[in-house]
Amino acid sequence: MIHPIPPGTRDVLPDEMRELRAITERLRDTFEPAGYGEVWTPALEYEAVLQAGDENAARAGYRMFDEQGRVLALRSDMTIPVARLVATRFGDVSPLRLSYFGHAHRSVEHTTGQQREFLQGGIELIGVSGAAGEAEVISLTLAGLAAAGLARHRVGLGDGALYRTLLDALEVPADAQPELLACLSRRDLVTLEMRVSELGLARDARDMLVRLPELRGGPEVLERAHGPADDAVDGLRTLYAALEQEGVADRVILDLGLVRELSYYTGAVYEVYDPAVGFTLGGGGRYDELIGRFGAPRPACGLTLDLQRVHIAQAAEERLR
Amino acid sequence: MREWEGSRQPAARSTAGEGLAAGREPESALTIAVPRGALFGDTLDLLDGLGIDTTDVRANDRKLLFEDVGIVTMRPSDVPTYVEHGAADIGITGKDVLLEAPDRDVYELLDLGFGGCEMVVAARAGDDVLGESLRRLGRVRVATKYPLIAARHFSETGRQAEIVTVKGSVELAPLTGLVDVIVDLTATGKTLAENGLVVVEPIVTCTARLVANPVAHKLKAAEIDSLVERIRATA
Numbered sequence: 433m434i435h436p437i438p439p440g441t442r443d444v445l446p447d448e449m450r451e452l453r454a455i456t457e458r459l460r461d462t463f464e465p466a467g468y469g470e471v472w473t474p475a476l477e478y479e480a481v482l483q484a485g486d487e488n489a490a491r492a493g494y495r496m497f498d499e500q501g502r503v504l505a506l507r508s509d510m511t512i513p514v515a516r517l518v519a520t521r522f523g524d525v526s527p528l529r530l531s532y533f534g535h536a537h538r539s540v541e542h543t544t545g546q547q548r549e550f551l552q553g554g555i556e557l558i559g560v561s562g563a564a565g566e567a568e569v570i571s572l573t574l575a576g577l578a579a580a581g582l583a584r585h586r587v588g589l590g591d592g593a594l595y596r597t598l599l600d601a602l603e604v605p606a607d608a609q610p611e612l613l614a615c616l617s618r619r620d621l622v623t624l625e626m627r628v629s630e631l632g633l634a635r636d637a638r639d640m641l642v643r644l645p646e647l648r649g650g651p652e653v654l655e656r657a658h659g660p661a662d663d664a665v666d667g668l669r670t671l672y673a674a675l676e677q678e679g680v681a682d683r684v685i686l687d688l689g690l691v692r693e694l695s696y697y698t699g700a701v702y703e704v705y706d707p708a709v710g711f712t713l714g715g716g717g718r719y720d721e722l723i724g725r726f727g728a729p730r731p732a733c734g735l736t737l738d739l740q741r742v743h744i745a746q747a748a749e750e751r752l753r
Numbered sequence: 754m755r756e757w758e759g760s761r762q763p764a765a766r767s768t769a770g771e772g773l774a775a776g777r778e779p780e781s782a783l784t785i786a787v788p789r790g791a792l793f794g795d796t797l798d799l800l801d802g803l804g805i806d807t808t809d810v811r812a813n814d815r816k817l818l819f820e821d822v823g824i825v826t827m828r829p830s831d832v833p834t835y836v837e838h839g840a841a842d843i844g845i846t847g848k849d850v851l852l853e854a855p856d857r858d859v860y861e862l863l864d865l866g867f868g869g870c871e872m873v874v875a876a877r878a879g880d881d882v883l884g885e886s887l888r889r890l891g892r893v894r895v896a897t898k899y900p901l902i903a904a905r906h907f908s909e910t911g912r913q914a915e916i917v918t919v920k921g922s923v924e925l926a927p928l929t930g931l932v933d934v935i936v937d938l939t940a941t942g943k944t945l946a947e948n949g950l951v952v953v954e955p956i957v958t959c960t961a962r963l964v965a966n967p968v969a970h971k972l973k974a975a976e977i978d979s980l981v982e983r984i985r986a987t988a
Contacts, residue, residue: 541856619860619861619967621861622861622863646978648970648971648974685971685974687971705971707972709968710838710840710966711858712967
């Protein structure tokens with residue numbers, strides 16, 4: 433008789449486990465010497481904690497009651513629990529560097545081949561604002577992936593506030609903005625162009641709103657942001673310069689249309705890609721307001737990797753050798 | 754305008770190449786998911802216009818994978834799945850398919866203009882089944898191959914609907930009394946008319962769309978942008 437396991441979960445057997453363990457060890461050996469001490473947080477959080485971080489509770493998929501009737505959720509995100517931990521346990525230690533490895537659970541449609549339970553590993557840097565912090569987090573993640581055996585990985589770099597800034601600068605009416613931002617986060621550039629055309633803006637402004645999300649590539653992308661967009665990409669310009677200093681700029685794809693699903697990001701956002709995997713290997717960004725929801729506000733940024741996808745990329749890399 | 758037009762050719766490949774490890778597999782060629790069925794002919798014409806040789810694809814009804822030209826053929830409703838997973842970098846499918854699969858994480862890059870169809874509510878000609886059902890029974894029964902689109906349409910228009918999903922000829926459902934109305938895609942209205950059905954309400958117009966995998970959209974930016982540019986130029 434076959435006893436099933438819940439859809440979107442899986443057993444890991446020794447052969448796979450050995451390889452997965454090797455990847456986490458190499459990432460740990462990169463993070464720990466750089467000062468990122470590892471932490472554990474509970475697999476279960478109060479649902480309210482996840483909701484404080486993201487109004488959709490970061491798409492938590494499994495909820496239950498404890499004996500007092502309080503709603504618990506299997507954590508769907510690692511950054512929100514770490515933010516809670518920082519605010520409640522670390523007072524004003526600054527800067528603070530933390531790393532973590534653990535499973536998270538999210539309600540995704542499992543019939544599309546996506547996992548509901550997935551292994552995450554990542555780093556969070558608290559108390560360092562601006563490009564200095566972001567460059568450290570990105571370059572350390574890139575180094576960790578190289579140590580884990582990846583060779584073709586890249587990081588996409590955008591600014592979650594960029595399009596909103598541009599909408600304000602071009603005086604797009606406030607009631608028209610949410611629909612445009614929704615199109616952008618749905619990656620529906622056809623409807624975006626249609627809605628922008630309906631606004632009756634000047635031709636330059638219209639073209640800027642339609643073309644900006646398509647701008648991605650090397651530093652030349654920043655040169656192509658004209659007018660109000662020029663000021664809006666100042667943050668990315670500084671960050672790119674910092675990444676050049678770190679010697680990792682050739683791994684970076686600047687992406688003026690990049691947006692992330694989670695709502696706690698306040699500035700720069702990142703995604704990690706590898707040509708062997710059709711989904712992102714991970715992502716992150718700056719979340720300067722998240723820790724303040726659990727205690728004293730502190731600037732912070734971080735990056736999380738989906739380690740099973742990193743494993744797929746690493747295996748593909750091995751086959752190429 | 755000029756500047757922005759010129760800007761859609763980022764030299765991602767050249768910045769990508771240097772400094773990365775040698776021995777990379779060729780990543781430049783795009784794999785294109787092509788829908789068989791109603792959009793097939795127009796899609797192949799479009800690809801011909803872009804200089805992609807589709808002779809082989811046209812000559813082979815049963816073959817699915819054409820590696821030489823980077824084409825994979827499939828049902829239109831499978832295109833978002835292949836593209837989301839990166840099994841194809843880009844693909845062509847109907848807006849109806851995309852509306853019915855809102856969770857597929859793909860870029861919708863272009864309205865290709867062809868394959869125009871109307872998603873409609875249709876009922877038996879003559880009597881007002883829709884109004885009658887709603888008034889007397891408080892809800893309407895709807896058969897469709899597009900349960901999400903149908904449910905959204907009725908909920909957005911403030912009416913309660915019982916959605917019955919069918920796989921085959923949906924026109925049969927109201928004729929046999931299974932349901933009151935259907936939600937389906939119609940190009941000419943001919944099949945509806947032949948079964949004594951008439952359009953009661955239009956829902957949305959659906960044309961063919963160009964979609965892209967989110968990772969390919971970054972890693973193969975130059976190739977995708979150049980393709981989009983050429984399609985825009987032919988439009």
